[in-house]
Amino acid sequence: MDLPKIISIDDHVIEPADVWQSRLPAKYRDVGPRVIQERGKMQFVGGVFSYEPSDEGELCDWWLYEDKRVPQTRLSAAAGFSREEVKVTGITYEEMRDGCYDPVARLADMDMNHTEAQMSFPSFPRFCGQTFMEAEDKELSDLCVKAYNDWMVEEWCAGSDGRLIPLTIVQLWDAELAAAEIHRNAERGVRAVCFSEIPPYLNLPSIHTDYWEPFFRACEETGTVINMHIGSSSKMPSTSTDAPAAVGSTLTFGNAMSSMADWLFSGWLDRLPTLKLAYSEGQIGWIPYILERADNVWEENRAWGGFGDKVPEPPSTYYYRQIYGCFFDDVYGLDNLEKVGVNNICFETDYPHSDSTWPHSKETAEKLMGHLPEDVIYKLMRGNAIEMLGLDFDK
Template identity: 65%
Template sequence: MESSAELPMVVSVDDHVIEPAHLFETWLPAKYRDRGPKALRAGIGQLEYIGGKYRISMDPDGPPTDWWIYEDLQFPYKRNIAAVGFDRDEMTLEGITRDEMRRGCWDPKARLEDMENNHVEASLCFPTFPRFCGQTFAEARDKEVALACVRAYNDWMVDEWCGDSGGRLIPLCLIPLWDVELAVAEIQRNAARGVRAVCFSEIPTYLGLPSIHTGYWDPFFAACEATGTVVCMHIGSSSQMPAASPDAPPAVQATLSFNNAMASMTDFLFSGVLVRFPRLKLAYSEGQMGWIPYALERADDVWREHRAWGGVRDLIPEPPSTYYYRQIYACFFRDKHGVASLDTVGVDNVTFETDYPHVDSTWPETKAVALDHVKGLPADVVYKIMRGNAIRMLELDLDRHLKSH
């Protein structure tokens, strides 16, 4: 088939939203507002990076910054997470206010305009203040308020952020990570109003939660399978990024960030979860895909040669790659090695992202970046990886007329 000179409009499965200052004041029930998150503008102190973690404090004499204050947590927004519109050397860890950000970071109408100018039709956005799977609320002491915050965030996400977008902003919701039965209830509540995506931790044990091997999460996975809800796991959703030396610069973590996705995927392939829930869908966000061919080769070799002593002889009846191709989606934005390995990564397993508004974002050059990656590929493959697979994964009401894809 002829390669496509034109690029279909992108469906991005990994972008981010900066929460508006009114979110909890508007959406949290009145009886919880005194104990819920509060938006504040205050000076920021010097940021320290020690042992792979950031330490930051308020400073009345520091640059103005927008914060969230919640229990003992002081959470500032930094330039690297609202980087679009800045020069590359200005995308730092300094504090930032919403006034300094590009408006599309936190305003849905402005976001749609930025998508329109970036060849993006639809976008799935991960949270910022709640962190990538709601760790902020899972770590809170008052779980009654935390549960109300999870629900308030989800209500805002569905009704305000996505509500007037005509389906172009795709809802991605949180669960109360600390209680699997409450998580099931929240999956069902959101699925009833059309939500088909939920945040989850790539490695729950790093958050002090049970592992996927224990069976604890099976009711959650069952609810996701039954409702067609995709389990979306962003790099860093375990509150820990891979590092080498404890005093290595953040660039080491940024380079190794795919390691968590690789570890998580291997965990799932050997867990039995995908055997027990054959229609469950997993999506790895911002993990890229060039590493997947060898990870699958190695997993299948281990299954073939080492399954008896490896503890999976009776747990995993087929080669692990079987479950990957059936149930797992990768995503990329800059990964030419991965594109060159599409036959092994799987043309039906690949999705695309723009990572707006983070430092890595391809905005506003997404079309040029994508075309550079897919040149020479057949048009039907380009369609799949730019939008078709995402539409199928998330059950989006787009392109219903294209029966052949």
């Protein structure tokens, strides 16, 4: 089947070791993000990732930042490893596939995978930059956010002829700074930013407050899409502290579903009618039910629902107008495509993570979407992404 080239809105980049060391002022280089190599042990149980240095553990490259020690893991750099080899274990840059951190090699890996363009979330800063929010020295944190964005725009994406789509982070601890960073990056063509699914999980104000208004308005004014990846609240769904990782992996959509309910009843989508949201790696099969439930609650429980006149239209109205879902393998969601919204979902490849369909994303797309009309396949594989991000690719 002659499928259109993929434009993926959910992939990941492993930051090279010199991203911050080459950009921070000299006085911060001893405390700013830097990489060392040592052995350590790690595990993922009950939705919580834990690790510790150990002479008996695997050799691993570790990020150091203030008092943090963060290992590189094979789960985050799984490309090139068989499924049996993808484990919760440390990894070094030398063991990774070059496409994890090198833009030229990334483009080559995209060519192998029928992918024209992709947008990558951060790794060390975590999925919405919360690493810098948690740090003590906010002057340094501000510099780290800006250094990451400069690297993303000027190095990672530069020279790719638009194939590597910039995705930035902001100063989550200060909505005014965040708004200024949106405008700074929009001036150089950036149209996507990371944000948390559920900010209170990061000890930040919820979206039901006015705290975020400067940031949200800046995003609407500049046409910047707010992208929320599973795990961007630093709390993955699980049922108990001793539940195996498979339980959390099965429930990864849970935070995206909760977040969408938040947004649908927040009033922001009515106040900011051109603001766009995207949920990455949350899959799509759950969307029809949450829309049905939200509309029923809006209709039946308005006397005590607490949303007052902030949501004048049925919540599903705002979803179909302003929200995008993202999938890589969701047969049930595609079976319910009409209710999910043919204009509301985008395909992803998730390179180089353990769930990635690389280098077989085309075959996966054929299996999932081959029975659909050509115009629908086009929308799912690239057209909706082009529309969402205002990309300069052939429609």
